[in-house]
Amino acid sequence: MPELPEVETTRRGIAPHLAGRRFTGARVRNRRLRRPVPRDLSRLLAGQPVTGVRRRGKYLVIDTPAGSLIIHLGMSGSLRVVPAGTPPGPHDHVDLLLDDGRCLRLRDPRRFGLVLFTRRDPLTHPLLKDLGPEPLAPGFGGDDLWRRARGRRTAIKNFIMDGRVVAGVxxxxxxxxLFRAGIHPARPAGRISRARMARLAAAIRAVLEEAIAAGGTTMRDFTDSQGKPGYFALSLAVYGREGEPCPRCGHPIRHVVIGQRSTCYCPRCQR
DNA sequence: CCGGACGCCTGTCGGC
DNA sequence: TGCCGACAGGCGTCCG
Known part of the structure; x- marks a missing residue:
């Protein structure tokens, strides 16, 4: 579920509640996420002050002097700050307890998410170390994408969803x-000109920024840290709009499967 | 190295 | 109404 804008929305939502706080421990109701939640998570966190709340791609990183939490929301995860006594729902697997009587609560019905702890630089963790550039950081642009696409025959859509190429898409x-850039999602990545790759990079950046400003996209179960949905779904031009008229030319939006993933595009605007 | 398929989970929705 | 298959925002792994 959550892509970069939803993770960033979550980060912005929780950061003010974590600033200046200290963890008192953790309550783990179900350790069985994508990887097991550390058995000693509570002991690792107890007494540790929060020194940072960062995002890298779709990963959240919460820093303490002893080490860093690495959190991923998978397909269905969400984080909320609630009073620690709030009765948990069936999929509220982990509470990170705070010294103000509240907790950071992870809900993840499908359990594709992740809560890990590392004592080292989290950016060098095996799950993070190969991530590509942050699309919202200065310096991200088409040249980078174009260079990496040389010789690649994979569909451009698969290419930009590869976290080693660009993080968070x-x-x-x-x-x-791809709709904004006018590029057909199945076009081989290596067969896109430098100029069009520049358009694509700009489109990636723009759509992510707009989505963050709207609080992310809620298709079904994404909620921000207050439990509220994001409203960027209203601004989606093609995703989930099969058969509807293209907002640019009116031609019906088409649906295909690329890389086992649902893909929507305008066959007239995207080549 | 690259590309494609699969599996991990649960909930929901559409069709019969 | 009820059941059953298809599908869902991710991603690591395995195979050819």
């Missing part, structure tokens, strides 16, 4: 960025 925003 998932299925929704890949569809939307």
């Amino acid at each position: 998932g299925n929704i925003y890949a569809n939307e960025a």
Whole structure:
């Protein structure tokens, strides 16, 4: 579910509640996420002050002097700050307890998410070390994409969803960025000109920024840290709009499967 | 090295 | 109404 804008929305939502706080421990109701939640998570966190709340791609990183939490929301995860006594729902697997009587609560029905702890620089963790550039950081542009695409025959949509190419672009925003750039999602990545790659990079950046400003996209179960949905779904041009008229030319939006993922595009505007 | 398919989970929705 | 298959925002792994 959550792509970069939803993770960034979550980060912005939780950061003010974590600033200046200290963890008192953790309550883990179900350790069985994508990887097991550390058995000693509570002991690792107890007494540790929060020194940072960062995002890298779709990963959240919460820093303490002893080490860093690495959190991923998978397909269905969300984080909320609630009073620690709030009765948990069936999929509220982990509470990170804070010294103000509240907790950071992870809900993840499908359990594709992740809560890890590392004592080292989290950016060198095996899950993070190969991530590509942050699309919202200065310096991200078409030249980078174009260079990496040399010789690649994979569909451009698969290419920009590869976290080693660019971090944080998932299925929704890949569809939307390709529409904005006028590029057919199945076009081989290596057969896109430098100029069009520059358009694509700009489109990726723009759609992510707009989505963050709207609080992310809620298709079904994404909520921000207050439990509220994001409203960027209203602004989606193609994703989930099969058969509807293209907002640019009116031609019906088409749906195909690329890389086992649902893909929507305008066959007239995207080549 | 590259590309494509699969599996991990649960919930929901559409069709019969 | 009820059941069953298809599908869902991610991503690591395996195979050819």
